[in-house]
Amino acid sequence: MTGRRLPRSVGRSDPDLFSVGAFGSESPGSPRLEPPGSPEYPGESARSAVAVSVLTQTARDVIEGAFIPLWVRGEISDFKSHRNGHWYFCLRDSTAQIRCVVWKRDQRGIPAPPDDGMQVAAFGRLTVYAARGEMQYTVTRLEAEGDGLRRKALEITRARLEADGLLAPDRKRPLPRFPRVIAVVTSPDGAALHDIVSVVRRRGADVRLVIVPAAVQGQTAPEELCFALDQVDRWGGADVVIVGRGGGAREDLWAFNDERVARAVAACRVPTISAVGHETDTSICDLVADLRAATPTAAAEAATPSHAELCAELRKHSVRIAGAMRGGLRTRSDALRHLGRHLAGAANHHVMQRRGALQSAAARLHALSPVATLARGYSVARSTAGATLSSADAFRPGMPFELVVRDGTVQARVRTPGGEVA
């Protein structure tokens, strides 16, 4: 397309006067630059000089119409982030430079503001700032060599989260050992969800997996992830939440480096497991989550105890309790045996002691026994009641009594009063 606009103020009416063939094709039937026999065109002489604004505005029309948007490479210098939110810098190489601007609205797609000295490729359009008669490159996308902008963005985000204490190790909450409900914030069609479901099923875990769908890549991913995490938080029905996605290109994982997503993870009152991409990918979300799992599969394993593990644990308890019981019984039976032996010894000793005492008592008893005296020819008089009659006063006339002699008793009676024996 060619620049054709000529402000009315120029005073000449032909709108195609400034068409410049060198900058592009002309519309069919448009008049030539210098129609034969035409009158003087604006600026041809001092008399018809054009205003500066006409020049710069026409230049703008011509230049802006001549270039399609391009990627341009060079080095950043004089970067400034203006109060009004727009970024200004120069892009240069060894022999040339051009002023660049990134309007505030276009900054969303750029991970971080560039630094002076960065080698970048900038995608944009060549524009003319007519008011100053300057060319500038209006940049909408920017990529730094070695992924420098993304690295810088990560550093900035990390530093901000760190300053707010969100990366502190003591913020990490323990995961519940036996979650009943596991929320999964991910794409409902993604590989991550498939992996998580099959791992949890394989482990025979007794849980409900509740999917909370969110886009995990693309422009809307950060908002959708934040929204889904917020839903999990407001719902309050989950014991743990896995947030993540399967592997992909670095740009595809970028939503998980978004500061908003990281803050949503940190704000979630449900313990979080972050599982983004493959083992080698570490995202900002990983740093904030209560647990970083290398992959969605690892996240599912971390979230759920396996059937086999639980069986082994029960077995362990069973062995321990049975062992303790057996041990307790053995200790008791040993003690009992020991006690028995002790008791038998003590009883034996006691019996021997008593036996000796008995023998000496028997000897003494024998010594005092009247049987021996009787054997020698003495006798004993006893009343019928059995009382020994050892004095004459005990005898009354006619009283029956008995005499105990060596080999028996003899019935007797007192004949006369006084001391005479009948």
Place this chain on the structure above:
Amino acid sequence: MIDATGFEHRLGRLEEIARALEADGVDLAQALALFEEGIEQLRAAADELSRAETHVQRLVERSDGTFEVIDPRE
């Protein structure tokens, strides 16, 4: 579905029982009662494990801000 808190509670109780049985000074009647309870807890826990099942559902927020967990259309 297992009452997971129940299962967790059982494991905790089994731990207590084992510890009590291993301690000195527990009397025999008490030890036997603990042992019996331990066996019962183990049996119940194993039972629960054998009934385990995984459900996959989806969270849906209603317009009034309340939530519903539904089975996905498969």
